[in-house]
Structures are given as C-alpha cells and as structure tokens.
Amino acid sequence: MAKVTVVGAGNVGATCADVLAYREIANEVVLVDIKEGFAEGKALDIWQKAPINLYDTRTVGSTNDYSKTANSDVVVITSGLPRKPGMTRDDLIATNAGIVKSVTENVIKHSPEAIIIIVSNPLDVMTYQAHITSQFPRTKVMGMAGILDTARYRAFLAEALNVSPKDIQAVLMGGHGDTMVPLPRYTTVGGIPVTELIDEETLEAIVQRTKTGGGELVKLMGTSAWYAPGSAAAQMTEAILKDQRRVFPVCVKLEGEYGIDNCYLGVPVILGKNGIEKIIELDLNEDEMALLKTSEKHVKEVMDVLDKM
Numbered sequence: 001m002a003k004v005t006v007v008g009a010g011n012v013g014a015t016c017a018d019v020l021a022y023r024e025i026a027n028e029v030v031l032v033d034i035k036e037g038f039a040e041g042k043a044l045d046i047w048q049k050a051p052i053n054l055y056d057t058r059t060v061g062s063t064n065d066y067s068k069t070a071n072s073d074v075v076v077i078t079s080g081l082p083r084k085p086g087m088t089r090d091d092l093i094a095t096n097a098g099i100v101k102s103v104t105e106n107v108i109k110h111s112p113e114a115i116i117i118i119v120s121n122p123l124d125v126m127t128y129q130a131h132i133t134s135q136f137p138r139t140k141v142m143g144m145a146g147i148l149d150t151a152r153y154r155a156f157l158a159e160a161l162n163v164s165p166k167d168i169q170a171v172l173m174g175g176h177g178d179t180m181v182p183l184p185r186y187t188t189v190g191g192i193p194v195t196e197l198i199d200e201e202t203l204e205a206i207v208q209r210t211k212t213g214g215g216e217l218v219k220l221m222g223t224s225a226w227y228a229p230g231s232a233a234a235q236m237t238e239a240i241l242k243d244q245r246r247v248f249p250v251c252v253k254l255e256g257e258y259g260i261d262n263c264y265l266g267v268p269v270i271l272g273k274n275g276i277e278k279i280i281e282l283d284l285n286e287d288e289m290a291l292l293k294t295s296e297k298h299v300k301e302v303m304d305v306l307d308k309m
C-alpha cells in the first residue's frame, strides 16, 4: 500500500497528484495546502475523475493538517511562490526558503521514513534546505529538475528532427538554471548519436533554448510551467515506489563525486526503493567539466545566500 503526499496544491502539485492518481502509481495521494479548502477541492476533483478515467487511487485533501500525511512513503514538496516574468529562480529564495523549511519540519514529524522530492525553486538550494532541515541521508532527499530539463531538450530535438520524443535519450547535468549542462555527446536518437543527425548550429540553438526553457514558459504564461514539472516529479515517485532502478538526472548532494564536494547538483543516478541507489559518474571531457564547475560555482553562491539568511 503506497502512500504519497504532495505538498502544495497549486498547478505543479495538483498535476503531480493527478498523474500519481490516474496512472495508479500510489494507492493513496494526500494533497496539502495552506489555503483553506484548496487541497480538499483539488483532491475531490481528481477523485471525481476516477470513474471517467478508470482508476482507484484515493485522493485526500488537507488544509495544513499534516496528521493526514502520516507514514507517507514519498513526499513531493512543491510549496512556495512561482516566478513571474523578469525574475530568476534565485529571486525566490527569500520567500521559498522559509516555506520549504517549515513544510519539511511538518513532513518529517509525521513521515520519518519518507523519501523527499523537492520541486520548489531555486531547486538546488531548496533541496539543500530540505536536506539540512530533515537531517535525512542524502540518498533520501533529492530535487526534481533533471528529468524536466532533459525532457525539454528531448522535445526540442524531436521537433527539429521530426521524430518521436520517445526515441530520444539524453542526459543533462548541473544546476537547474541557465548554467545547466546539456550533454550532446551523450544524446542519441534511436541509438544513433545525435551529432550524426543534426548540424552543430541547430544543436547549439536547442541547447541554448533548453537552458532558458523554464523562462520561455514564464514569459508566455506570466507564471511557471506545471504539466512537465508535475509529471516529472510523478515519474521519480514511480521509480522509487516500484523499485524500477531507472536512470535519471536528479539533484543530490555531491560528496566528492565529479571532484565536487558539498554542493547540490543534478547528476545521473539510479532511482529505486531506497531513493538514490547510486550516483553515476560519467567520464566528462574538459569542456563538459568546465561547464559543470561553472554550475557548481553558481549553486554554491546561492547556497551561501541561504546560509546567511
């Protein structure tokens, strides 16, 4: 009997809860929000969709009552403000750091064994916040960004090559910001290296568009994305609950991997029942390593901001 809590019933949280329910990834999904009645309403709406879409996952809403979340196997934290046009993700630290801290405190009181997935921004530093607040092992506190950024990259490539996005495999590393590190060298289309199918200029344009992919949507909609982020968090949850041992880029505290210490960055990992089962260390070339180091520097600067708060 798998139980998942999603904190934050806004667009991302509700999308994640919906995917978890209609794909029957969990038996019970508890949606929590501070806004009176909001989570209850969304949970009820998702439950009323069950007879139409044919699933039996129970969805429960709660206005800040964490007792309903007790003994969750996985907790997805989406709480906090989304950015508005003109803002960077880092601009959200002042509001979201306190929110993620208090949500994490509430979560661990009721689910001391849970695996925590952070979605709130600035992603890498909010993962740091949840990790130091929970004091859980680093394998059990992770951030969702790599699947999302990689999905954007894969979607843009599928469009440019006019092929199914299903056939594009890729990995993207680093922080969830403009310093993220897409890796064309590790990108394949049905097993064929992407560099054999696309010219350098088009590929570079896609890499650049991926780096600012979140901002592109904020500009279009006046707020940040939700379908892909919510689905990505649900995919990580599924890998954990079903012990799938899937290989995804995930934000985790590095302790010497890639020659980087005490920094929260996206790297390829194996996700299974214990959370991060293994961090995969790729043999990066000099250019790729330099990009990862730039990303590390940026994330560490924002971690310092949190330390001084």
Ligand code: LMR
Pocket: 082, 083, 089, 121, 148, 176, 213, 214, 215, 217, 218, 224, 225, 229
């Ligand atoms: C995203 O990449 O869609 C999220 O991090 C939200 C944002 O502000 O870009």
